[in-house]
Amino acid sequence: MRYRRLGRSGLRVSEVGFGAWQFSGDAWGEVRAEEAERTVEKALELGVNFFDTAQVYGRGRSEELLGEILRKLGATDEVVIATKIPGERLAYHDVKRATELSLRRLRKDAIDLYQIHWPSIWNHVPISETMKAMEELVEAGLVRYIGLSNFPPCLAEQAQQSLKKHEIVSNQLRYNVLEREVEKEYLPYLRERGMSLIAWSPLAKGALTGKYTPENLPSFQDVRANDPLFHPENFREAWRIVQLLKEIGEKYGKTPGQVALNWLLRDPLVIPIPGAKNPRQVEENVGASGWTLSEEDWRRITEASSTIRINRVLW
16 A cells, blocks of 8 residues: 655545445445444555544444444554534534534544535535634644535635634545546645645446446445436446446456546545445455556546536436
8 A cells, every 4th residue: 555645734644545434324325333344454454544434424423433443443543534524513613512522433532634524505604713613623632634525726715714823734525537527626726735635436436346337227225326427328428438447457457446546546636535335345445556557548548538528417
């Protein structure tokens, strides 16, 4: 496993992290604690030290399960744990209360990376109020570094300007071979600021793994049920890229998913956090690290995927 610096922080994290949304027990189907433990144990064994969760994942269930497993494995202080506070909890007093509950569930004295999950788009809390609370948490030693998630550059800059002493080190955004919109405005801003892009859905919720085909799209009972990417019209477009990933992967002895993740790793600012429900999936995700696509193959993927158009107006 290779490692890279998280933004301008003092943290060095595995270049392939571990997304724990699946530990919610609802969004991705049922999860058994025993299987979750084996999955995290395999990740640690393979060098993964960066784990990402959120308060809204199962109403705290993901945080709780992840914290319990890491404590049991004796790894709580050896890893970097990132969690997120949702946009509905950004009032000053709510930030403080939510942080206490996260620390309790994670069994941590401090949150390594505390991210604002999305802006306060419904409750209209000023970002300056939220960032005041976040900065006080850092000063109190309850949070080590501040991050954002799903923040456009204009709001990210406003959030940064609201801080007096500390820098925002990352922005967690949807980014994968099929969904590259962040490259237009978000990525240039992050590069200018020296912030990491933590890529959520780096495998496009499984669309890039090669597991599914246009003729074999299961009836999802999870968060993919209403995802436009899995609509037959769009998946036919996606399938062209999956076939290319498979072709290129055969040259390296890699799967389509590993090629898709490695394509992201070309940029040192990007840290993908694919999820895994079992040890086998962890092994596949980690197999994206430790090698590099040739310039020609990286460019072939880049050029082919730039022609993909995901139609989100389906009704």
